[in-house]
Amino acid sequence: MTEIFAGMNKQEKIAILALAVTCSGIAYLMWQLFFATGVLASGTMPEGVRDNVAKLFAVLILGFMLIRNFGSGPLEDERDRQVKAKGMEAGYFALVLQLVVTGVAVGSDAYASYIGSRSSAWLEMYLLLCIAVSVAANYAVKAFHYWRDRR
């Protein structure tokens, strides 16, 4: 495992870190939005939710800075830029798909009342979830390409 990690370039390490952090965020937000019995659905933001999301961002930023400043090799090269382009394509596609699905749901009779009854705090977390899913898609595609390069 340490050999595999040592053989990774900086962009691959960043991709894996970001994927782990965003997947944790997605799981947390989905729990809060759809399964937790707190007040998020109909009232104000429960205590600590914003703090927990901010902590995940802080882990991501700290990890990025550590990876960037330590270790040998360039931060990115031409192959990394190609992989980044593929990742961004996937991320934008995921974001557009979520927006279209949400738009259709809001406009449909079946879901309009459900979404209309949600609080502003719920909607805030839902939009954050959409962004997190898009970012996760971006880094998942990057991690896949780096993994496939070694095959």
Next chain:
Amino acid sequence: MANDIRRLRFEHGGMTQQALADACGVTRQTIIALEAGRYAPSLELAFRLARAFGVGVEDVFRWEGE
């Protein structure tokens, strides 16, 4: 686009992927992707690789046509 990077590395004193990457200003990951045929380099990188081996670009890369 095929290449002989791996063979040329062995012929040049068993040059490591990391050493070649450092000589060309790219990551070892990029050299791995090149050798696996998963990445076609830019013209600049192709020339850097050829210079690292002291040969011409056509001695490193081959266009296999359609």
